[in-house]
Amino acid sequence: MRKLQKTFLIVGSLFPIFALAALLLYAQAGGDLKPLRVVKDPFPVFTDVAVDPDSNIALLSDENLFSLRTYDRNNPDPPAPNVVSDPRTVIVGPKTEVDFVCGVAIDPVHREFYGANNDTDSKVVAFKYGAAGEVPPVRQLTTASNGTWGIALDLKNDEVAVTVEHINRVSVYRREAVGDEKPRRIIQGPHTGLSDPHGIDIDAEHNELFVANHSSYHEVGAGEENQNAASAAFARGEEVPNALQRERVAPRLSKGKFVEPSIRVYSRTGDGDAIPTRVIEGPKTGLSLPMKIFVDSVHNEIFVANSGTSSILVFSRTAKGDVAPIRKIEGAATGLKKPVGLYVDLKNDELWVTSPELHNSTVYRRTANGNAAPLRTLRGAPEGTPAPGIGNPGGIAYDSKRDQLLVPN
């Protein structure tokens, strides 16, 4: 009995050594290596913005850390250039289902706000005012397998609309749609002219729907889903139902081409392969990678975040064809760099813009024109912080001639 106890004690005392050795061995076999270097941005990168002036809220989407943030509308400035703005609330974490979030919308009537996830988990998530931390959304709506970008609320008709890049589609849902609910209407097909659609807005007063389009086009039929839907579901870790199995195994003729960037206007109730009622397009427009758009039906103007030229373009609401903007915010004093999001606060006569490459959102007078300096600056990182700007990357290559790494978004 004593011998057994002694053996037990010896083995017991050696156990931690064995365990440590096993752990080290496992770690080596598993290759649990620390990276030599990591290029990563620890700060939020603001994509889109929306404002509720009555509740004094500015809502911003952050596509780097996957968060939705609210700030004080009237006083977002940090106290010093090396300090970041203090958010009221931050919604972040896997349970929130906020992912690579792009477009945002705010609903002051029902006191809710929305984020549209672009990739991976391409859905619209809605939260109540005041939500913070890792909280689940009050509603989530799957709008596509991937590629949802813009979102617009139509409170007059109780609807919400989104753009889907990958399949050149606009989908319009009832405002409180959830889960896999089907849209009430879609705009999709070769006559729509939709091409890599981004920003969207609805003018309920004039019954029109506006969409900003990029230059990459491939023909998609009305009602056509993404051929890659199964792969997207698979990437999210879902079982892929047989219905999503690929029906075709032979290559088809390619249907892609480059087109002019455009703002396309449709009837608000347009459905299917709808022809736009008018199109803003052509060299005089100056459109280049147009992102978010906002339709101001009070002053009859359209605001466009024109990323390609680091400017904000303002057109007449009824503009058509190859027309120049009536105003343009552009120049060194504006502080704009590849702007993506914007919002017009009609109550305070202000324009909000996001510049992701600068980690900030800047506020201007609604009527600002030319090389206008911002009134206020909301800062997500200390001024001058470099922005790697890596967003949902898929590829990397090594340039051996220049000792550099290439990363497309």
Added chain:
Amino acid sequence: MANPRIAVFARLADGVAAPVRIIEGGHTGLSRTSHAVAYDAVHDEIVVPNPFAEAILFYKGDASGDAAPIRVIQGPNTLLEENEELALDPVNDEIIVPTGTAILVFDRKASGNVAPKRVIAGPKTKMDHARGIAVDPVNGVIATGNRNPIGILFFNRTDEGDVAPRNIITGPKTGIYAAKGFTINPQRKELIATIEARGAQVNRKVGDSFVGIWNYTDNGDIPPKAAIKGLNTMLIAPRGAAISPEHQEIFVIDKVQNGIFAFSWQKILDELQR
């Protein structure tokens, strides 16, 4: 960020680093969802896919700003669709593009509405949502990721038509849920693949996904001979991979971390199990 662009970083960049140059703007023809890029050291060119315009874009190696492509492969005859990835074969002057249903091979110098030189497609290929691609011009191998069967398909570089893969890595021991990005080590005849764990993009758990290394000749239910895996790696959803043999480093891009991770290649070689 969601802007279409190619950011270029110094290899030794670390932390919150700014790109040394960026290719972006309305004239570049870039879109989002370009899940691969290749650098051609022989001809000093950058090659990238644009799946939204169903095009392959070529730029000068030092391109910067709103640079237009120097060549574009695009048009009905190209058969391009969902062309999110590509691989470059600088020895045989070819570009290899998976489209989910097929592997298309183009002349590197091709431009405009050109038909592929070769097409690998058909039921014998077992291709189903083929994603990710690598080519080894020295040893004559093409590898692509596959969804059903889940794994990696290997073809001969010169294969054409409805041909069976020469070998398939598939099975529970492989640890493969979704093979995403590939690079190669021709000297060692090894394939380096980023493997995304099930649900990694949604649950964002560090350490479940990994980078695995297999021999070109591995066939069946074969575990990787070495892997970069674990909490220390910081990897959540690794996608593309590239290596610098000169510096003995491997570079991995992560879709959820939105970052570039550089690892010691020598440390991996030290730990090879077979």
